[in-house]
Amino acid sequence: MSRSHDDCTGCPIASRRRFLAVAGGTLGALFAQATAIDARAGSTADEKRYAIPGGDGVSIDRAAEVILVRFHGQVFAFNLACPHENYALRWRDKDLRFQCPEHESRYQPDGTFVDGRATRHMDRFAIRREGTEVVVDLNMLYRSDKQSSEWAAAVVRL
Ligand code: FES
Helix, strand or coil: CCCCCCCCCCCECCCCCCCCCCCCCCCCCCCCCEEEECCCCCCCCCEEEEECCCCCEEEEECCCCEEEEEECCEEEEEECECCCCCEECEEECCCCEEECCCCCCEECCCCCEEECCCCCCCCEEEEEEECCEEEEEEEEEECCCCCHHHHHHCCEEC
């Protein structure tokens, strides 16, 4: 059975870059909601600026394919693509974790791999704080298996 273009559950990002989907609905105690966000003024093709989230939660920049997470006093920016075969990751409200819709790899809110076919944590973009914003460098994407120290340092501590 073929999938429609708008029903991109399980579509690799590489071929369906316009796809982004985040589970909606009620979230657990840690997260208020998963929302769509747009980069702020001052963003460029190489860097995206976002307001520091006011509380723990998950937001998606659909255009930039960035997942922004605030979790336990830390802010991370992840690549939307699953590190296994680039399918778009989803946030699961009821489990408070990410899950790949294609092969069901699961990840903690900080991107740590839990189980599934993937062999590394979610890829993190370089991120820094500037005042009330975080700046995400889209040219610096770190893999936990190849750039472990950079991956570990790709966090803004509040
Ligand atoms: S693409 Fe995500 S687990 Fe295979």
